Amino acid sequence: MPFPILRTSLVVLTEIISLLEPNEIVTASLCSKKVRSLFKNHYQRRKPSKWRLSMFAFSSKGCVDIIPRTVNNRKVVMMARHISKLAGAEHKLIEIDGYKITDITFESGFPVLYFQDQVLVNKMIVDYVTDLFSLNIYGLVIDKNGIWAFDWLNSRQEKLLGGMELSKNSNYALNEDKTMDDVLIVRNAPSSDSVSIDFNVSDNARFNGKLGPVDVLLFDSNEHWVTYENLVKFDAIKLFVYGSTLSESDVNSFLRHWRAGGSPRLAFLRLFFKNMYTFIENFDEDLEIVETNEVRRFLVVAVEDVDEIQGNYSIQRWDGVKATICCELGYFTMVVWHTDKN
The missing domain is CATH 3.80.10 (Leucine-rich repeat, LRR (right-handed beta-alpha superhelix))
Structure with a gap:
């Protein structure tokens, strides 16, 4: 039987969320707008100030990861790949926050989004994760094709990288x-x-x-x-x-x-x-x-x-x-x- 998380008391809900890993939070938030709003409100009240978000923008893929406690505990929470990396001829069109993505899969406990425009999908996953956790991007890892991300990040958040x-x-x-x-x-x-x-x-x-x-x-x-x-x-x-x-x-x-x-x-x-x-x-x-x-x-x-x-x-x-x-x-x-x- 599914767990009625939306009807759970705030005290119990807080305990449940504290047990979830960041990648599990992101994955669960994609279930519905109500679930996402629930998580978002939780992190607005209890912003995890010690967590650090990083953005990776490479020519072949991009991702957002979180260091929740120590460097050795780094976790990928959302990834983006070009459509050419998706096996199979048939794809389903999905819309997330106004972005139309080609498909979505789940690997190692985190969602992977596929898109034609690599820059656009990188921006999308950053917008999604930073909004969900109410955090800025702290670290940036790029190759020469990701140079655009530096100015974009520093223009969208008050705190520099x-x-x-x-x-x-x-x-x-x-x-x-x-x-x-x-x-x-x-x-x-x-x-x-x-x-x-x-x-x-x-x-x-x-x-x-x-x-x-x-x-x-x-x-x-x-x-x-x-x-x-x-x-x-x-x-x-x-x-x-x-x-x-x-x-x-x-x-x-x-x-x-x-x-x-x-x-x-x-x-x-x-x-x-x-x-x-x-x-x-x-x-x-x-x-x-x-x-x-x-x-x-x-x-x-x-x-x-x-x-x-x-x-x-x-x-x-x-x-x-x-x-x-x-x-x-x-x-x-x-x-x-x-x-x-x-």
Whole structure:
């Protein structure tokens, strides 16, 4: 026998909703306008402020997911795919919130909508989920075909994005390096918590703009274009560069820049070198670097992600602030001790 949820008391209903996962809420809300209104009213009264919505806009698909508690608990709540991805010749036309979609299926506990216009259906699922939970989009993950989503999101919500990731596209053309460069310069979100960049670009690609301020900045794979000139322009608290081709001379120049007061917000720098045999071991005398064997703990990204830093060297900035340097085969780490509670 079906459960009479629409005739359930508010107290019992609140308990029932609290037991449902976000993807189950979205799926159930599609049953009827009354059920959707019930869920919407619930979340308007009890807005889940710690939940974070993310939008993914790729050339082949889009989706909205939620992190309700921890990063490891991320759940897709709604997905959109182009009609070409739908098997079978016969499709049923469905209307949701004035949008006419070609078909809808359910996979792994969440609805998948099929549409001819990929941009339109991406907008539709974002409108639907944000309205249902009374939340803004916090994070954005796009490939180069999803650049439109940045301005669209920031124009529809008062609060700027908290995080952004530029991801690789399997169809990316290497002669379109300027697209990546324009994205990084024009799409500079000053209030972001994090920016992650994972683009494939040609060996001749260079980035000439400023990026930040952000809390966490991550460059992942094929980042030979991150030069010393770029490094000193990145305004981040925690900076990660994978696939780095920076030389020992570049690292010395950056340390000289920092020691003179440059990159004042930087608290954590980690370079993962493309050549895993790279080892930084020769520092210029004017840097006044001294050897050390101190061991300290540093909160890298999340509460559960604490690194134990065993330093090889210590360096001091002009104002007395010290930093620990750890040199190991394949990577270079620098932790700036702004306070004793880093």
